[in-house]
Amino acid sequence: MKEIIIISVLGIVVLALDILKMRKLILPLTVAGLTALVACSILDWGHNEVPFAQYGGMLLFDNYALAFTSVFGILGIFWLLMNSDQYAPTSSKRTDIFALMIFSMCGAVVLASYTNLVMLFLGVEILSIPVYVLAASDRKNVLSNESGFKYFFLGALASAILLFGIALVYGACGSFDMNIIHEKVSGGVNNGLMLFGSALMLVGFCFKISVAPFHMWAPDVYQGAPTPITAYMATIVKGAAFAGMFKLFGSALMPLPASLLTAIAVMVFLTLVLSNFIALVQTSSKRLLAYSSVSHAGFMLGFVMMAQNAPAKYLLYYVLTYGIASLTAFSVLNHVASFQNGDDSQNAFKGLVKRNPVMAGAMTVSLFSMAGIPPLSGFLAKYYVITELLSGGYIYIVIAMVITSAVGAYYYLRLIMTMFTPIENAGRIVVGNLQRSLYLILTILIVALFFAASLLELIEL
Amino acid sequence: MAGSIFLMGAKSARQLALWAGIAQLIVTIGAIWTFQSGDTQGLLTFNQQWIGPLGISFAFTLDGISLVMALLSSLLLPVIVYASYNRTFKNPHVFYGLMLLMVASMNGAFTTSDGLMFYVFYEFALIPIYFMILIWSNAENKAKTTLKFFIYTLFGSLFMLVSLLYVAQTSTSFAITDLYDAGRSLSALEQGWVFAGFFIAFAVKIPIFPFHSWQPSTYDAAPTAATMLLAGIMLKMASYGLIRLVVPMLPDGVAEYGTWALALSAFSVIYASALAITQKRYKTLIAWSSIAHLGVLSAGILSGNIQGIQGGVFEMLSHGILSVGLFFVYDIIESRMKHDDMSKMGGIRESNPLFAFMFFVIVMGSVALPMTSGFIGEFLLILGFYQYSPILAGIAALTVVLGAVYMLRAFQSMMLGPANAATINFAPLTKQEKTVLTIIVVLVIAIGVYPDPILSLSNPTVENLLQGIH
8 A cells, every 4th residue: 555655655755755845856766666666566465455445445455456566656757757857957847758557557556456347447547647748748749749649549549448448347246346347247147238348448558558459649759759758658657557447357257258269269360460571561669669568568468468467477578578678679769869869760779780880789689578588588588478378278379479480580680680780980879978878777677577487386376 | 508509609709619619529529429438418419498378498408419509519610710711701700690690599409409499599590691692702793692592492481380389279288209109190191291381491401403503603702701501510400400300200292292202302413413524613512512412312311211310411511521531622622713613723633732632622522422421311211211212312323423523534534644834833732721621631531431439429329219110
């Protein structure tokens, strides 16, 4: 319960610091706050706290919630430190961006810990609304405005669909409480109302996690938004939506009707094929990473398909490893692009190995990890999805995953190759010491998480 | 034991790389000695559980087959490093560092006794070689070539992953011995499908027609040291995989649904030989000839009898040594002539009889003349294949005839005949070149005349593997 309080208070404190003209304190304080969040989650581990009465028992910080909260916290700390050079310490922009990010993380924590569909909806909204603003935060840039606008309209539509689904499920079960819904579902409430409600909730979530055919907004929004925000959307927002979705489909709506499972399988298939093949023809590296993010959503959706028997820790591992890899990739992209007047085409990466070896190394490792090459953590993440799906008998989806992974490797490698292409008279790309060491840490983490995967077996999730 | 010694791939300059290679050779010989003296448990196995519930562990076992493979890589590593002394590379420490890293992961694949670890090492070896070609190649189309190479092999090995996981579903762990039991308990049809997945992965890397098209262009574009690594050691991972995983794990699948794979291998021999005959350049010729020889290798192994597999193990060693020799000859010629167009050469023997003699021995090994290492391997392979299907074996045996055609023709047009303006001043071999060629020539003849130590090293293990099947 401390977790949600910490993160909400932190957001307010950031705003207060701005009023008190202590903007320099914002970065250390937010990092300290998120560290406290992670520390609390770890300390509370295994206590299996009872639902807190003041919230009407609508939030529950069980191990599932704590695990995801700490992963979001870790990713958040990296995000904050990495982007601390993007917004001058004394500008009001820093307050706005950081405060909105913290508020949005509140939503992420709620999504990991809700036990009630009302809280689920609130979580989705708290998570999304600050991001609409963040996406449009580069006010003078038309693309950024377009991005915020598009995201807002489609996001609002998705929320409406989700809400409609929640209403129908309420109609079928007579309660918002997940436990009661689960009792009704397993007790045989399986009428049209329930099915339609669940289907609408699925659609609402699929908008948020951007899987085909509801992914159309993602490339445009990802490309238009300022790159740090894109990184935030691809890591924490996506991870939080998955945490919420997995919880919903893995507990309350269990067992899922066969028709819904088929629908999810079809979406996984579509997502993998569409995103990977469209990514092949992208010239903008930012759009490329956006499609890659869609493709990874397809992989993670595989876990949701198996939500009834797959342990949540594998999804957690996927969220963490993909989060780290894509945070690295987007940050490198941001630094590279900002050195060449915002040029984010793939050609901007030419000769990066000479211009900044640390960044080139970090980018290479993260792209290899996203492509799923051992011995990097991305390989194990994909491996877990594939074994889960195989044990569920979805061999066709596994084959689609395998083939599209090879397609994916093609565009990741092409980008790596560009970095190793020599280029004449291009200056070095300089980043701060903090960023450089962060790149090193992130790179090491991508490798280390592969070898540390056995730790995953120690936790019960 | 194996893992820790082989993971020496830190940054090092070429001397260091050479010493590392020699050290590895000494360790391997020590391991062989230990193995011969009967201690198969203590020193030669290493097992550390990694992801317990999923049954994945860092496990290494050095049995007879693994030892031959380790011998192959540790014999060739110092030779390859020393052979590259006449070339200077930009950033040599990175180049040799990548080389050692690659050899480390190949050794990992050769010695591991865990199916998933094999996959991990098999894949990881791609990354260093990818950068070695990408950064140190002089070819114009290197970006395209390396991309093609990487995607091809990745695409293939992902099928292996699916097959591996499919088998592992019914297995208690990823330990290869458990996988054998699980694989054998599948129905023949299932085994056939699983085999298809494995075979596609290995056929890309061996390579077998029609999965071979990455190979000639990659060999051509890669710097010679990298080509030697590829042809000499790396591609042996695939044929090793056939022996270690496919044959003992899926006997019914190979027997009932595997004919297509053997037929493809046999066809691959003819196809590649025919193309080798038409080549005008020496390096592409040896690239194609390599495909032809490896077609026989794959067919012999898949026959699944003792001759085929023993021949396979032996041929891997022999072909590794020979292809390093052939590519080193290319390196010598290219460094002097700046091209490798065979029609513009001739008469090198007049100015350089020693070089011509050594080249001749290597060519003889390559066309499998008795008393050379090539003969033993190919003879056993074809013998094994014959027991499977006399007709297909007859086709594959053409490799010896066709091989003689293109190899001897190449030798003739390069070395014999009147010297022309370009070859009359062919500089004599340097001391370093002499040393490397001598080592290779001695190995080719020594193993060819007295193959028994190698064969008896792998024999008990091969018999052991086959016992499980029949």
